Amino acid sequence: MNKIVIFASGSGTNAESIIKYFINSSKTKVVSVITNNANAKVIERAKKYQVQTLIFSKSELNDSKLLQKINNFQPDLLVLAGFLLKIPETWVAAFPNKIINIHPALLPKFGGKGMYGMHIHQAVVANKESETGITIHYVNENYDEGAILFQAAVPLAPEDTPEDVAVKIHELEQKHFPLVIDRLLNH
Numbered sequence: 156m157n158k159i160v161i162f163a164s165g166s167g168t169n170a171e172s173i174i175k176y177f178i179n180s181s182k183t184k185v186v187s188v189i190t191n192n193a194n195a196k197v198i199e200r201a202k203k204y205q206v207q208t209l210i211f212s213k214s215e216l217n218d219s220k221l222l223q224k225i226n227n228f229q230p231d232l233l234v235l236a237g238f239l240l241k242i243p244e245t246w247v248a249a250f251p252n253k254i255i256n257i258h259p260a261l262l263p264k265f266g267g268k269g270m271y272g273m274h275i276h277q278a279v280v281a282n283k284e285s286e287t288g289i290t291i292h293y294v295n296e297n298y299d300e301g302a303i304l305f306q307a308a309v310p311l312a313p314e315d316t317p318e319d320v321a322v323k324i325h326e327l328e329q330k331h332f333p334l335v336i337d338r339l340l341n342h
Contacts, residue, residue: 156181156182156183156184157182157183157184157231157232157340157341158183158184158186158228158229158230158231158232159173159177159183159184159185159186159230159231159232159233159234159336159340160185160186160187160188160189160225160228160230160232160233160234161173161174161185161187161188161189161197161201161233161234161236162188162189162190162233162234162235162236162238163188163189163190163195163197163235163236163237163238164190164191164192164195164197164237164238164239164240165192165195165196165197165237165239166195166196166197166200166237167188167195167196167197167198167199167200167201167236167237168200168237168325168328168329169236169237169257169328169329169332170188170197170200170201170236170237171197171200171201171203171204172328172329172332172333173185173234173236173332173333173336174188174200174201174204174206175204175333176333176334176336176337177333177337178204182340182341183336183337183340183341185204185206186206186207186228186230187206187207187208187209187228188200188201188206188207188208188209189208189209189210189211189225190208190209190210190211191210191211191212191213191216191238191239191240192210193210197237198210209224213240216240216243217243217245219245222245222246222249225246226249230250230253231253231340232253232254232255232336232339232340233246233250233253233254233255233294234255234256234336235254235255235256235257235294236257236332237257237272238256239271241268241298242254242294244296247294247295247296252293254293254294255291255292255293255294255304255336255339256291256292256293256294256299256301257289257290257291257328257332258289258290258291258292258299259271259272259275259276259287259289259321259324259328260275260279260287260288260289260290261286261287261288261289261290261306261308262290262292262299262303262306263299263300264284265278265279265287266290266298266299266300267298267299268298270298270299272321273317273321276317276318276320276321276324277317279311279317279320280311280315280316280317280320283313284311285310285311286308286309286310286311287308287309287311287320287323287324288306288307288308288309288324288327289305289306289307289324289327289328289331289332290303290305290306291303291304291305291306291331291332291335292304304335304339305331305335307327307330307331309323309324309326309327311323
């Protein structure tokens with residue numbers, strides 16, 4: 156049985172999509188949702204599916220005790236789904252090619268520190284991009300620079316607002332993220 160641990164900081168729509176995708180799988184299971192935000196909606200979403208949750212503080216991210224708790228799950232994959240903290244190098248070393256992230260842009264464009272959520276969508280619109288999309292990539296020691304596993308693009312209209320872009324990106328995330336995880340673990 157492949158075990159997934161999801162890291163999320165916010166609403167958790169991607170986390171819920173992944174949990175629902177694997178809920179009846181005989182090959183893969185989401186064993187925990189971990190968040191650095193005690194008020195994150197992802198906690199409610201995980202509990203709705205009886206998925207264990209773990210809340211930690213930003214300072215605990217560099218604590219070996221938290222890394223040990225994650226190790227205790229014996230995860231096959233750590234999935235960052237709207238997780239806003241940088242993964243420490245010790246984690247990258249402890250889980251080589253076992254940490255993936257979804258980024259709401261076509262990397263290498265619009266990546267790096269501070270590039271998340273609406274910040275990205277505003278930059279895409281301000282730059283008058285004709286398309287944008289999602290990138291699913293391995294996590295390494297630098298923001299958004301790990302090897303790319305998958306990208307999907309969506310065309311943009313000149314009149315699209317950052318909010319319009321967010322809707323288009325959300326649709327791509329919901330459609331592709333669970334499938335890419337499944338392919339990565341089970342094929």
